[in-house]
Amino acid sequence: MVAAVTAFLANARVAGAPSVYGDAELISRSHADPEAFAELFDRYAPMLYRYVSRRLGPEVAEDLVGETFLVAFGKRGKYDLAHPDARPWLFGIVTKLVARHHRSEAARYRALRRSPVDGAVESPADAVAAMVTASAVRPLLAEALAALPRRDRDVLLLVAWGDLSYEEVGQALGIPVGTVRSRLHRARRKVRAALGDTNPLSGDPREEA
Amino acid sequence: MDDLKAIRDLGDDLGHEPPASLVRQRQRLVDAAGGRAPRRRPSGWLLIGVVTAVTAALILVPTVLLRGGGEPGGKKDLNAATAPAKPINVLIIGSDARGGAVREARSDTLVLAHLPADRKRPRLLSLPRDLMVDLPACGRFPARRGQLNLAFTLGGAACTEAAVEKLSGVRVDRTVTIGFAGFKTMVNALGSVQISVPRSVNDPKAGLRLAAGRHRVNGSVALAYVRARHGLGDGSDLDRVKRQQRFMASLAREAKAMRLKSPVRFAAFLKATAGAVEIRPSMDFTTVKRLAETAETDTAVYGTVPVRPDRRDFNRLELAPSAPSVFAQFK
Structure with missing residues (x-):
């Protein structure tokens, strides 16, 4: 449903709203218009969610992604605007937050030694x-x-x-x-x-x- | 086996797609960015939230094309044969419920919305509440003849849905119920909405006092404006319906302007709307997503079902003979 909302907002942009800014531009703009930062969320939250859900599972991932953007927002003044792509920066913040859960991460992997992974049955026959x-x-x-x-x-x-x-x-x-x-x-x-x-x-x- | 590929495969198996509730985290960010205190919302708001976002996109956002007469039919371009999706009918119920007092609540406003299979031209059809209809048996109430809005008083959205289905022969897929508080919330979330009154109004019963001309009004005044039956127009319900249509058009223009100017604020508006309405039944994800991706919102058509004075009671209305052809467009 996030996709639905995102797609919806994307359609809205097509209708004549401000076009797509680069990451660095968005971060720069967010100083004057803090809500510009939400566009960064729309762009990268799904990707970061997938990453964290792999490492820590879906229960933790949601909150951690939210936390990531709060931290990022707080630190946006330090962002090097010479980097047009904000992904490494965001992944750096994610990595630090994931480190807080290192015990549960290890436990998650160890649990895989025993239980089969969901979704295997959905694989195509070939x-x-x-x-x-x-x-x-x-x-x-x-x-x-x-x-x-x-x-x-x-x-x-x-x-x-x-x-x-x-x-x-x-x-x-x-x-x-x-x-x-x-x-x-x-x-x-x-x-x-x-x-x-x-x-x-x-x-x-x-x-x- | 390549170790990196093995790890990637494992990752694909372990990973999850972002859930709808991730929007909560977005709101957390927006709240923090705007310097507002984080709000706690009841769990599950999101489900209706997104449905409403879509509904609002389809129903409120379009710059509604007003049609003065009672015949909304005329030209239609539904393209149903070529479109892959199914058409969807939504019954929008404006009720005067305050808080949870559904028992005494009446439906003030009924609009049947049709989203064609190609989502290109939503049609919105007002059903006057004074319409005399054969109400089907609903709950513990037997079938009877009565005003259309009686159905809501007797059995809420479910009975209203049954009544409209019987009246029109149109299948209703969803009902959206919005109360007074919800209506105010929605208007206030937009800031204000412009209305135009031809001459000065003083309707103490509705709590409405306005000088002639254009006004930007907040939720409370807007509510009085759309409900008033005295001092505006000829005092009939049909006149009130037209006023409500004008208001919805104005609201839609406002919402559209906001959508273009500030998608983030617009998202907040949709969320406020989400909290203000009740949708039954909720939609599954695939349906909602497809709606959001395919809807074209600039071409809605607005009309009122053709009616005439009821032959048994000239103070009431009944369907005109041409009504079935209008309802046929909703099938």
Whole structure:
């Protein structure tokens, strides 16, 4: 239904309202017109919700996304307007808030060792083979994620679940890209080891060097 | 198996799509941004909220095209054959309920709204409350002949729906009930609405005193204006219905202007509206989403069902012979 409201408001814009601003413009405008910030919410809240729901589940995700935008609004004065894309900034705030729940996050992954994941039955028939493999590796994967140090897990999941580039992860966490690479490398090595390293060639060879 | 792909697949399985209630978090932000104290809302407001957002978009936002005469029919372009979705009929009930006192409440205003399958030209048809109809049996009340608005007094929205269905032969998919308080809330959420009175009015019964000319009025005055039967026009209910249509057009223009100027404030208006009405039954997500995505709101047509004086009681009204052809457009 958020989509409905969003779509509705989007239609309203088509009808002649102010056109689409860039993220940085919106943040800049929000100093004079605080409600401009709500447009940033419309743009990114669904994406952030999906990300947090993966890490902490839907119950926590909703409130955490709301919290994220409140924090972001409070800190908008510090936003570097040279960055047109606000995603890394928002993901950085999300990551800090997720860290408060690190125990429940680990527990969530560990729970996957036992219970099957919902939605498997909805897979199309031609994906069944893949599902068999996936459900076989899931307990191992979940165990590995639960066991990762938080910093490494943050980097791994920002790449895998947040779809951020290495540079964007660096911006989000305030660390150099080299550190992003080394943390990601370490995390992926552990995950592969947990999966039994069945195919040592499957990873990115440059990272293995 | 590629480890990153395995993790991505796991993420797809673990993730959830944003729920409707995420809008609450948006409101949290807007409240904080506007420096207002956060408000606690009853759970479940959102469900009706979004339905109402859609309803308001379809019914209130269009710059309603006023048709002076009783024949709203004329040209129609429903395109039902080519459209994939189903047409939807909504019965809007303006009641004089105050608080929860439904028992003594009467329906002041009845509008049947038709959203064609292609959502392109919503049609709104006013049904005068003085209309004498054959009321179907409803609840513990037997079938009888009476004024259309008696149905609401007897059995609320459900009986009104049954009465309108029997009268028109049109299937009613949803009822939207709005009371006095809700009406005021809605107007106040817009700020004010412009009305125009041809000559000065003093109707103590309605609590309305206005000089001739244009006024911007708040919720309370607007309510008195749409309810007044004395001092404005010829004092008939039909005249009042026309006044209400003019008011809705004005309200719609106001809402549209706000929608274009400030989508955020407009969203707040929709929310205020959401809290002010009762919708039965609520709509499922897919329906609502499709409505919101496909509705074209600039082409609504407004009319009044054709009526004539009741042959048995000339102070009342009955349907004119041409009424069935008008109702046919709602099927």
